[in-house]
Amino acid sequence: MTDVTQSPSPARVGLPRLPKSRSLLNAMLGLAILMGLWWLGGWAVADNPRLFAFSNFAPEPTLTRLWQMIQSGEVIEMSVPSLERVGLGLIYAVAIGVPVGILIGRAPRVNEISNVPFQFLRMISPLSWMPIAVLAFDTWDGAIVFLIIMAAVWPILFSTAAGVRRIDPAWLKVARNLGANPFHTLFVVILPAIAVDILTGIRLALGVAWVVLVPAEYLGVTSGLGYAINDARDTLDYARLAATVVVIGIIGFGLDAMAGQLIRKFNWVRSDGH
Amino acid sequence: MNVTNAKDFAAAQQPPVKPRSTPVLGAHVAVKSLSHTYRKSDGRVLETVDFEIGHGEVVALLGRSGCGKSTLLHMLAGLTKPSEGEVVINGNPVREPSPKWVMMFQAPSLYPWMTVAQNAALGLRFGRRSNEIATRVPEVLSLVDLGSFADRNAQELSGGQQQRVALARSLAPSPEMLLLDEPFSALDAFTRRSLQQDVRKIAKDLGLTLVIVTHDVGEAVRMADRVLVLKSNPGRIAEDTKIDLSDDERNGGSDAFAAEHTRLMGLYSRVAEIAEMPD
Ligand SMILES: Nc1ncnc2c1ncn2[C@@H]1O[C@H](COP(=O)(O)OP(=O)(O)OP(=O)(O)O)[C@@H](O)[C@H]1O
Numbered sequence: 001m002t003d004v005t006q007s008p009s010p011a012r013v014g015l016p017r018l019p020k021s022r023s024l025l026n027a028m029l030g031l032a033i034l035m036g037l038w039w040l041g042g043w044a045v046a047d048n049p050r051l052f053a054f055s056n057f058a059p060e061p062t063l064t065r066l067w068q069m070i071q072s073g074e075v076i077e078m079s080v081p082s083l084e085r086v087g088l089g090l091i092y093a094v095a096i097g098v099p100v101g102i103l104i105g106r107a108p109r110v111n112e113i114s115n116v117p118f119q120f121l122r123m124i125s126p127l128s129w130m131p132i133a134v135l136a137f138d139t140w141d142g143a144i145v146f147l148i149i150m151a152a153v154w155p156i157l158f159s160t161a162a163g164v165r166r167i168d169p170a171w172l173k174v175a176r177n178l179g180a181n182p183f184h185t186l187f188v189v190i191l192p193a194i195a196v197d198i199l200t201g202i203r204l205a206l207g208v209a210w211v212v213l214v215p216a217e218y219l220g221v222t223s224g225l226g227y228a229i230n231d232a233r234d235t236l237d238y239a240r241l242a243a244t245v246v247v248i249g250i251i252g253f254g255l256d257a258m259a260g261q262l263i264r265k266f267n268w269v270r271s272d273g274h
Numbered sequence: 275m276n277v278t279n280a281k282d283f284a285a286a287q288q289p290p291v292k293p294r295s296t297p298v299l300g301a302h303v304a305v306k307s308l309s310h311t312y313r314k315s316d317g318r319v320l321e322t323v324d325f326e327i328g329h330g331e332v333v334a335l336l337g338r339s340g341c342g343k344s345t346l347l348h349m350l351a352g353l354t355k356p357s358e359g360e361v362v363i364n365g366n367p368v369r370e371p372s373p374k375w376v377m378m379f380q381a382p383s384l385y386p387w388m389t390v391a392q393n394a395a396l397g398l399r400f401g402r403r404s405n406e407i408a409t410r411v412p413e414v415l416s417l418v419d420l421g422s423f424a425d426r427n428a429q430e431l432s433g434g435q436q437q438r439v440a441l442a443r444s445l446a447p448s449p450e451m452l453l454l455d456e457p458f459s460a461l462d463a464f465t466r467r468s469l470q471q472d473v474r475k476i477a478k479d480l481g482l483t484l485v486i487v488t489h490d491v492g493e494a495v496r497m498a499d500r501v502l503v504l505k506s507n508p509g510r511i512a513e514d515t516k517i518d519l520s521d522d523e524r525n526g527g528s529d530a531f532a533a534e535h536t537r538l539m540g541l542y543s544r545v546a547e548i549a550e551m552p553d
């Protein structure tokens with residue numbers, strides 16, 4: 001039909017929804033482009049006499065090596081300590097960031113006082129705490145977890161505070177009216193209301209924590225993904241180095257996807273809500 | 275829609291509401307020289323307001339927008355502290371909110387992350403009476419005709435249904451008094467009419483004291499035993515009058531209803547200094 005005078009039907013005006021199969025296809029296409037570029041890079045390196053030593057960075061040797069590392073359990077062995085450090089750092093970051101975030105979201109005075117110091121501290125690269133962390137902590141592990149906390153706490157804190165500020169005051173009035181004590185207000189109203197904000201903060205925190213982890217693990221420790229990268233470089237085992245990079249990317253991607261899934265689960269906003 | 279000849283509504287009345295298991299003695303309220311100022315620069319919102327409400331009485335606070343009705347109701351609920359004077363309920367000064375007197379607001383403000391039943395259970399949960407939830411919540415939900423909606427998300431309901439959930443939420447802790455702040459103003463005429471009848475009936479069956487804030491003369495005549503007409507700037511009680519109608523007369527659009535409506539409209543217009551007009 002090409003009757004231009006007819007007003008378009010709502011279905012045609014509405015935003016086109018990407019069918020699942022199509023978005024999956026596009027995701028595969030993106031992955032294929034990435035693999036293509038990787039392969040091209042490997043090919044260029046192999047062709048260049050000065051860079052020939054790095055030819056093991058190419059997809060084929062890397063993936064072969066990765067497969068060996070998966071089968072030997074090496075991948076698990078190097079990932080578990082890293083995941084433990086990030087997990088521990090995140091737990092501390094949540095334990096600090098959520099209560100402080102709620103406090104500065106609820107008390108404008110505290111927000112005004114803390115804003116400048118927090119913004120100042122936030123802007124310091126977590127890695128620049130490294131020398132202090134090494135002095136302050138007895139163990140390398142402690143220092144690494146500290147660096148992760150310094151990276152992860154800010155997104156959680158600020159996201160929580162922003163969520164608290166967006167809480168409908170009427171929800172708090174209803175709670176007060178029905179005899180809620182502060183404990184109820186926190187656990188029945190505030191935390192469920194801002195669950196998605198907290199999780200969004202955790203998702204961002206996870207991103208920066210994972211990025212900070214690898215350089216942090218160049219420090220002292222003899223386990224983890226960062227150590228594996230350093231070790232592979234020192235032993236000139238470039239296939240192993242590249243395979244470790246792939247592992248880091250895949251785990252990071254997986255963690256982010258999990259966080260996204262959690263956010264979808266806790267998101268109470270209905271798209272068609274009033 | 276003309277309220278005074280609303281015979282058609284009688285035919286379409288809701289089925290009678292089941293009385294609740296345990297009637298209570300409605301609260302007695304004494305308001306003593308209440309005055310309130312929000313900001314010094316704005317002057318007094320309320321000035322020396324004095325009145326009493328008997329056990330189980332249904333009182334309407336009628337007044338123009340901005341005359342301080344909501345402010346007064348918040349003070350009855352213990353949600354706002356008066357600048358001067360006090361509210362005494364059952365002999366005790368009100369200092370804080372209590373599940374014994376529950377307020378219903380202009381907006382239902384349900385928690386959107388909860389189901390209808392979870393919303394209705396909030397008062398019991400906060401009052402450490404969770405053991406009553408299983409029996410009480412279905413009871414109050416059927417009282418407001420939403421028995422089958424218990425497991426629906428609160429966001430999936432219409433405005434009228436949400437306000438019914440808010441009513442169920444207020445009734446669940448078995449309060450002695452319900453304070454309603456124009457809770458039906460956003461609803462269509464038919465839904466509003468049936469809720470007005472239901473709420474009055476529920477209050478009477480249970481023996482609840484009911485205070486309704488409204489600027490709708492018809493609503494006041496339909497629901498209240500007694501109407502306090504407020505004047506504004508500063509808010510003060512200008513008229514205190516009884517509505518002497520049987521329940522049938524209230525719902526049926528009788529001559530007696532028409533007469534009371536006209537009389538109250540006259541009082542209201544004079545106090546509010548507005549030209550007489552049908553609502
Ligand atoms: N929190 C507040 N801070 C300052 N002023 C307020 C506050 N709440 C109400 N007021 C003022 O007090 C006066 C009375 O307000 P109130 O809400 O009690 O009126 P109302 O009779 O309920 O009006 P309506 O019928 O429009 O709801 C108004 O002039 C209003 O601007």
Ligand SMILES: [Mg+2]
Pocket residue numbers: 343344345455
């Ligand atoms: Mg009001």
